[in-house]
Each structure stands twice: as C-alpha cells, then as structure tokens.
Amino acid sequence: xxxxxxxxxxxxxxxxxxxxxxxxxxxxxxFESIIGMVVSLGGLAVVFNHTDSLAGWLPDHLIALxxxxxxxxxLINLVINPSMQRFMEDVRKGTLDFVLTKPADSQLLVSxxxxxxxxxxxxxxxxxxxxxxxxxxxxxIGWGETGV
Numbered sequence: 001x002x003x004x005x006x007x008x009x010x011x012x013x014x015x016x017x018x019x020x021x022x023x024x025x026x027x028x029x030x031f032e033s034i035i036g037m038v039v040s041l042g043g044l045a046v047v048f049n050h051t052d053s054l055a056g057w058l059p060d061h062l063i064a065l066x067x068x069x070x071x072x073x074x075l076i077n078l079v080i081n082p083s084m085q086r087f088m089e090d091v092r093k094g095t096l097d098f099v100l101t102k103p104a105d106s107q108l109l110v111s112x113x114x115x116x117x118x119x120x121x122x123x124x125x126x127x128x129x130x131x132x133x134x135x136x137x138x139x140x141i142g143w144g145e146t147g148v
Contacts, residue, residue: 007104008112015115029118033070033125040066041129060136067130074122082114 019025041063048059057065087110090096099113100106134141 004105004108007108011112012115012117016117019117025118029121033121036122037066037070037125037129040070060133064130064133064137067126067128067133070122070126071130072126074119074124074126077116078119078123079112079115082116083111086114 044059044062044066047054052058054062087096090099096110099109102109
C-alpha cells in the first residue's frame with residue numbers, strides 16, 4: 001500500500017501541473033472570486049444601510065458568515081466537487097475499474113483524483129473576510145473553540 005499523504009501530494013502536483021497549462025484561468029478565477037465577494041458584501045451593505053440588525057444579526061456577524069460560506073465553498077470546490085464529477089464520469093464511461101485495480105486505497109484515489117487549485121483563491125478570500133469580521137467583533141478563536 002502506498003502512503004496516503006504521498007498519494008494526495010501526487011494528485012495535488014498533477015492538478016497544479018494540469019491547471020498551469022492555462023495560466024489565464026488564474027486571473028479569471030481571481031476576478032470571479034472578487035466579484036462574488038463584492039456582490040455578497042454589497043448585498044449586506046444595502047441591507048444594513050436601512051437597518052442596524054437583521055433578526056438579531058449584526059453586520060459583522062453576517063460578514064463572518066459570508067467568510068465561512070466562501071471558505072467552505074472553496075474547500076468543497078477545491079477537491080470534493082471535481083473528484084465527484086470525475087467519479088460519476090468514470091462510472092458512466094466504465095473506466096472506474098482502472099482506479100479500483102490500483103495498489104492503493106480505492107476510496108482515497110476516488111476522493112482526491114481531481115483538484116482544482118484555482119479554488120484556493122476562494123479559500124484565501126474566505127479566510128481573509130472571516131478574519132476581518134472576527135477582528136472587528138473582537139472574537140478570539142483557539143483550538144478549544146474549533147472543536148479540534
């Protein structure tokens with residue numbers, strides 16, 4: 001059996017090399033992510049120009065929620081969504097057998113077989129928005145609060 005960390009890093013490297021063939025995608029992804037963030041935060045700005053709170057939520061609470069949404073969406077679209085699309089494609093084409101017969105954990109191979117590195121931009125922006133909101137709220141998060 002191959003080391004799972006090595007498998008993940010190998011697929012990550014393959015994903016990076018495959019995505020770097022189309023460098024313009026990087027700038028398009030940055031633009032797309034920034035537009036999505038601006039629209040989300042702009043919508044909140046419009047709402048909070050007319051009220052101080054929304055069902056007990058302060059603006060910074062909802063900014064943190066937008067940050068969490070971007071962060072989690074980025075993580076899901078980084079690995080899970082592309083790998084599941086590839087999995088469904090392999091099932092439809094009948095090529096899943098090639099993955100299942102490899103000398104490694106089949107579930108791991110199916111789970112990380114495709115990585116879209118451009119979604120790291122969403123992860124970074126979501127982390128930044130969440131951090132700004134938490135700083136504005138004066139909230140400190142340690143290991144105890146994360147549930148780890």
